[in-house]
Amino acid sequence: MFLRVASRVAVMAGAAWLATASAAAAQTAPSIPHERFVLPNGLEVLLHQDRSTPVVAVNVYYKVGSGDEKPGRTGFAHLFEHVMFMGSQHVPVGKFDQWLEAAGGNNNGTTNQDRTNYFEWMPSNALPLALWLEADRMGYLLPTMDQAKLDLQRDVVKNERRQSYDNQPYGRAYETILAAMYPPTHPYSWPTIGSMADLSAAKLDDVKDFFRTYYAPNNALLSVAGDFDVDSAKTMITSLFGGIPRGPEMPARPSPAPITAARDTFLTLEDRVQLPRLYVAWHTVKGYHSDDAALDVLGTILGQGKTSRLYERLVYREQVAQSVSAYQGGQRLAGMFQVSITPRPGQRPAAMAKALDEELKRIVDAGVTEREVQRAIAMMETSALDRVSGVLGKADQLNAYLYETGDAGFLAKDLARYRAVTAADVQRVARAYLLKPRLTLTVVPQGKTELAVTGVTQ
Numbered sequence: 001m002f003l004r005v006a007s008r009v010a011v012m013a014g015a016a017w018l019a020t021a022s023a024a025a026a027q028t029a030p031s032i033p034h035e036r037f038v039l040p041n042g043l044e045v046l047l048h049q050d051r052s053t054p055v056v057a058v059n060v061y062y063k064v065g066s067g068d069e070k071p072g073r074t075g076f077a078h079l080f081e082h083v084m085f086m087g088s089q090h091v092p093v094g095k096f097d098q099w100l101e102a103a104g105g106n107n108n109g110t111t112n113q114d115r116t117n118y119f120e121w122m123p124s125n126a127l128p129l130a131l132w133l134e135a136d137r138m139g140y141l142l143p144t145m146d147q148a149k150l151d152l153q154r155d156v157v158k159n160e161r162r163q164s165y166d167n168q169p170y171g172r173a174y175e176t177i178l179a180a181m182y183p184p185t186h187p188y189s190w191p192t193i194g195s196m197a198d199l200s201a202a203k204l205d206d207v208k209d210f211f212r213t214y215y216a217p218n219n220a221l222l223s224v225a226g227d228f229d230v231d232s233a234k235t236m237i238t239s240l241f242g243g244i245p246r247g248p249e250m251p252a253r254p255s256p257a258p259i260t261a262a263r264d265t266f267l268t269l270e271d272r273v274q275l276p277r278l279y280v281a282w283h284t285v286k287g288y289h290s291d292d293a294a295l296d297v298l299g300t301i302l303g304q305g306k307t308s309r310l311y312e313r314l315v316y317r318e319q320v321a322q323s324v325s326a327y328q329g330g331q332r333l334a335g336m337f338q339v340s341i342t343p344r345p346g347q348r349p350a351a352m353a354k355a356l357d358e359e360l361k362r363i364v365d366a367g368v369t370e371r372e373v374q375r376a377i378a379m380m381e382t383s384a385l386d387r388v389s390g391v392l393g394k395a396d397q398l399n400a401y402l403y404e405t406g407d408a409g410f411l412a413k414d415l416a417r418y419r420a421v422t423a424a425d426v427q428r429v430a431r432a433y434l435l436k437p438r439l440t441l442t443v444v445p446q447g448k449t450e451l452a453v454t455g456v457t458q
Contacts, residue, residue, distance in 0.1 A: 042218025056226030075194015216247020
């Protein structure tokens with residue numbers, strides 16, 4: 001008992017420190033100073049100089065993700081992320097990593113529903129190498145793209161799907177939620193990794209067409225952050241990337257209408273797990289919508305951290321749950337608020353659903369406290385500032401803000417929209433979005449469907 005109490009005191013002390021840090025941060029306007037220019041071929045470039053340490057980061061955003069795919073052709077964006085590491089006209093297979101690592105650098109790439117990005121971080125003197133490598137695969141990948149490379153990376157992605165989805169405990173839950181929350185034609189109705197059938201059906205010409213359509217300088221953002229000379233970097237970038245031909249006009253991104261669920265939906269998914277898990281999801285708003293920040297704060301108050309309402313009640317006080325989570329997922333085309341609760345052995349998901357409803361009713365009826373709001377804002381500010389504490393994060397955030405808001409210097413405005421959230425705003429968005437019909441998914445151990453939440457009194 002002593003350890004549990006001591007831990008809670010430490011958490012509260014930490015929350016108080018975060019509130020103090022938030023107040024201090026509010027006195028300044030954080031920013032990432034940068035210079036922006038656009039090459040004639042449409043490539044947008046962002047440069048942020050930071051001489052504090054002799055390191056530099058390069059980040060390339062391509063404005064394409066799984067949300068740009070079509071039914072029957074899913075997984076292409078993520079598959080292509082892998083293909084991009086298979087060499088280009090002047091970079092043999094395997095040499096991208098080898099040359100960069102020999103210079104003391106490293107690299108990676110990620111894909112989500114809205115974008116694909118590639119990034120390197122390295123000693124400052126390796127910047128010319130990183131820029132040359134990125135330019136070569138942007139401009140000269142297709143001449144070396146062949147069936148053998150496609151087949152190899154297709155198998156890698158299939159294995160990744162097996163590891164992360166098919167053979168991972170609770171791994172198919174998110175895929176199940178997406179398919180239930182969105183109609184089949186909605187670009188968010190499938191996971192980024194795609195389906196096995198679509199990956200198997202991908203043809204070499206399909207992949208080449210995907211590259212020609214989306215991997216062009218006029219559909220890309222390039223950011224450089226760290227210890228470098230700005231004039232030299234501009235000269236290098238113009239020389240390396242300026243000769244890459246502009247691609248065709250980009251297809252219009254999908255713009256699906258907002259979705260309103262007509263009724264509550266209850267699903268059961270049997271899985272090779274030891275404990276059941278409850279997922280509850282509601283349709284909400286896109287990222288940067290006027291209600292997005294308040295929903296973020298609501299998610300933090302409800303289920304993020306040891307002082308959140310669900311954790312304090314279910315994990316700490318009643319000790320009936322093993323883990324809880326709640327968050328607002330606002331993206332470019334739509335948004336979803338999701339709660340997940342894993343009960344402890346011997347506890348039933350229906351009891352977790354009942355407790356969730358009770359906590360939501362408390363918020364809807366009585367609201368939240370100012371202390372809770374400030375704690376949530378402090379946590380978000382700390383997270384936001386931590387993301388841009390190094391040059392790798394700064395390079396990524398510059399591109400993210402430019403792509404998502406049209407303003408690479410949006411950091412101060414982003415923090416301001418959270419600082420403006422009030423307790424009344426949190427109560428209002430809870431009423432507006434979490435009283436609507438919801439999706440309830442129960443993942444249960446195989447053969448234990450009686451544990452599922454079905455909507456019937458249990």
